[in-house]
Amino acid sequence: MCKLGEIDLIAKDGETLTFVEVRYRKQASFGGALASVDRVKQKKLINTAQFYLQQKKLVNRVSCRFDVFAIEGPLDKLQFDWIKNAFGE
Helix, strand or coil, X not given: CECCECCCEEEEECCEEEEEEEEEECXXXXXXXXXXXXXXXXXXXXXXXXXXXXXXXXXXXXXXXXXXXEEECCHHXXXXXXXXXXXXX
16 A cells, blocks of 8 residues: 555466456445446556556566456345456556
8 A cells, every 4th residue: 555545456467467456336326346446546546556566666577457356246145247457558
């Protein structure tokens, strides 16, 4: 976590560094979990990832992508969607 924001998960998928935003919504009101990652949230995640890459001296050294892991529904009937390469610059 930094002053710009936080990234829920950072993982490698092969040679690609993956920044994963995890969202949960009990109901799909207002568009649900996927819709909650709007342009403002995306920009915040991109800025935070850029900060991370600068701190780790990885800028222009690794391939990156942004995924969204969306969880919806009551706890006894959860539905999962993993959207790879959900957004980017």
